[in-house]
Amino acid sequence: IAKRSPCVAGHILPTVQLIGAQKAGSSSLHADLLRHIPRTAQAVNAHRGNFSKEPAFYNKEVTFFNKRKRYAQGSAFYAAHFGRCSSRKIGVDATPDYLRDPRAPARMQNTFRDYPGAPKFVVILRDPVDRARSWFNHFGLAWKWNVGGKRKSIEAWAAGRLAKIAARCPTLARNDTSRACDAWLADAGTGQKGPIVAGLYARQLRRFLA
Numbered sequence: 001i002a003k004r005s006p007c008v009a010g011h012i013l014p015t016v017q018l019i020g021a022q023k024a025g026s027s028s029l030h031a032d033l034l035r036h037i038p039r040t041a042q043a044v045n046a047h048r049g050n051f052s053k054e055p056a057f058y059n060k061e062v063t064f065f066n067k068r069k070r071y072a073q074g075s076a077f078y079a080a081h082f083g084r085c086s087s088r089k090i091g092v093d094a095t096p097d098y099l100r101d102p103r104a105p106a107r108m109q110n111t112f113r114d115y116p117g118a119p120k121f122v123v124i125l126r127d128p129v130d131r132a133r134s135w136f137n138h139f140g141l142a143w144k145w146n147v148g149g150k151r152k153s154i155e156a157w158a159a160g161r162l163a164k165i166a167a168r169c170p171t172l173a174r175n176d177t178s179r180a181c182d183a184w185l186a187d188a189g190t191g192q193k194g195p196i197v198a199g200l201y202a203r204q205l206r207r208f209l210a
Contacts, residue, residue, distance in 0.1 A: 004039075006115045007085035009076040014062075014091025015118040016040065017108065019208070020099025022198060023134040024126035030060055030094035033122070041089040043081040051081065062093045065108055066101040075111050099123065100198045105207045121208060128199025132158065135195040161196045 005012035018030055034040050045051055046058030064070050064078045082091045098104040112118045126134075136154050165172065169181040 004088050005091045008079040010085055011079035012082045012085055012089055012091045013079045014082060014093040015120060016090060016092040017119045018094035018122040020096040020123060021125055022096040023131050024124050026094055026096045026124055029124050033092055039090050040092050041083055042092050044083050045081045061095040063095050065104040066097045071107055099204050102207060125201055131199055132195040165196060
């Protein structure tokens with residue numbers, strides 16, 4: 001990890017990117033990074049001043065590279081969420097949705113193109129089935145999704161999602177997908193298909209290694 005983060009408009013640009021995966025322990029890992037690596041710091045300005053309408057959890061997950069409107073505001077807007085350059089801190093952004101967003105790698109490359117060696121990626125993964133079950137339980141889907149007034153089981157929910165994915169992308173199991181399928185999978189990162197699609201780690205990691 002670099003000795004310090006780059007300076008943009010008076011604020012540090014986070015060079016440590018904990019990109020995912022969601023529901024894989026990223027919050028615990030984020031806390032450990034801040035606790036054990038000297039001078040690391042999360043964002044400090046979410047929910048304050050110009051960013052008063054942002055949720056407080058944006059201090060951990062700045063959601064810059066996966067949100068079109070936020071990314072369009074530029075690197076100065078991103079850096080402004082972090083401390084002043086005089087702090088000599090190493091910024092950490094732990095947004096787990098970056099991993100599954102196909103736009104994030106290119107946006108990161110563009111943002112850090114003038115800073116060789118940055119950013120450094122940190123990834124934590126989890127068995128995809130366990131991760132999907134955790135997602136299901138976290139968002140209370142067992143209570144939200146019903147069939148004839150009867151609570152839907154995770155098995156029934158997963159079977160339905162997998163059937164839709166298989167119908168739309170029949171060659172996915174062979175890792176051979178069309179451009180249209182790739183676009184559909186990217187859009188499926190949230191909502192009902194999200195928990196399944198987000199477990200396709202090989203596809204996601206390949207984009208960051210390209």
